Amino acid sequence: MKTVVGNLKGGTGKSTVAFNLALWLANMARPVVLCDLDPQNTLRDAVDVRVEEGHMPTVSVFGSIPKQADGDVIIDVGLSNMEAVRVALGRADRVLIPVTPSQADVWATQQFLDIIDDSTKGGKRPDVITFLNRADTHPAATENAETQGVLQEIPGMTVLDNKLSQRMAFRRSFSEGMGVFELEPRGKAAIELNALAEALFA
Numbered sequence: 001m002k003t004v005v006g007n008l009k010g011g012t013g014k015s016t017v018a019f020n021l022a023l024w025l026a027n028m029a030r031p032v033v034l035c036d037l038d039p040q041n042t043l044r045d046a047v048d049v050r051v052e053e054g055h056m057p058t059v060s061v062f063g064s065i066p067k068q069a070d071g072d073v074i075i076d077v078g079l080s081n082m083e084a085v086r087v088a089l090g091r092a093d094r095v096l097i098p099v100t101p102s103q104a105d106v107w108a109t110q111q112f113l114d115i116i117d118d119s120t121k122g123g124k125r126p127d128v129i130t131f132l133n134r135a136d137t138h139p140a141a142t143e144n145a146e147t148q149g150v151l152q153e154i155p156g157m158t159v160l161d162n163k164l165s166q167r168m169a170f171r172r173s174f175s176e177g178m179g180v181f182e183l184e185p186r187g188k189a190a191i192e193l194n195a196l197a198e199a200l201f202a
């Protein structure tokens with residue numbers, strides 16, 4: 001299954017999510033490769049750190065989508081190369097869109113759906129799944145529920161109940177080449193990531 005992690009907005013967590021999901025699968029001994037189509041090479045750098053630090057299991061990173069792959073291919077895209085994004089969307093079985101709780105992100109998601117439809121017309125439309133990343137942890141915050149509510153009104157995609165909150169552990173683990181569930185297995189970030197991964201890959 002080829003999953004493109006994409007969005008029209010920068011900094012919504014595409015690379016962080018792609019990396020964590022691939023490591024989650026690898027830790028389950030499920031075959032997975034990462035595909036880094038972003039000229040920033042974020043995933044390649046993160047995997048390099050992982051290898052240097054000797055964390056196991058390792059995950060292979062490709063610079064293009066492999067023709068044949070056993071198991072899952074998780075594809076991270078960069079916005080500076082929209083042509084590559086369109087090609088990846090055309091080959092995707094599903095598209096996972098991390099959305100941060102903001103109106104600008106919701107608008108960008110709507111536009112990204114148009115790009116998905118345009119890039120896949122004439123072929124099979126991939127499943128489109130969205131979820132909240134960097135969700136507000138403040139108990140009084142209303143933005144998470146508001147954003148989820150607005151996303152649910154957009155036709156053509158599934159909105160997961162699972163969300164990842166804004167937590168330091170994501171940044172810290174990524175810079176060490178680890179998944180959140182490896183750095184802090186009992187932490188809140190790990191619990192959220194495990195639930196998201198199960199919803200996507202169970």
Ligand SMILES: Nc1ncnc2c1ncn2[C@@H]1O[C@H](COP(=O)(O)OP(=O)(O)OP(=O)(O)O)[C@@H](O)[C@H]1O
Nearest residue numbers: 010011012013014015016134164165166167170171
């Ligand atoms: N759930 C989270 N909690 C806290 N920080 C997060 C979370 N998700 C992502 N981040 C942080 O947000 C920043 C952007 O994340 P990331 O690089 O994964 O986004 P991106 O969508 O791949 O960005 P780009 O568009 O530049 O490729 C990083 O500093 C990352 O550590």
Ligand SMILES: [Mg+2]
Nearest residue numbers: 014015038042
């Ligand atoms: Mg990125």
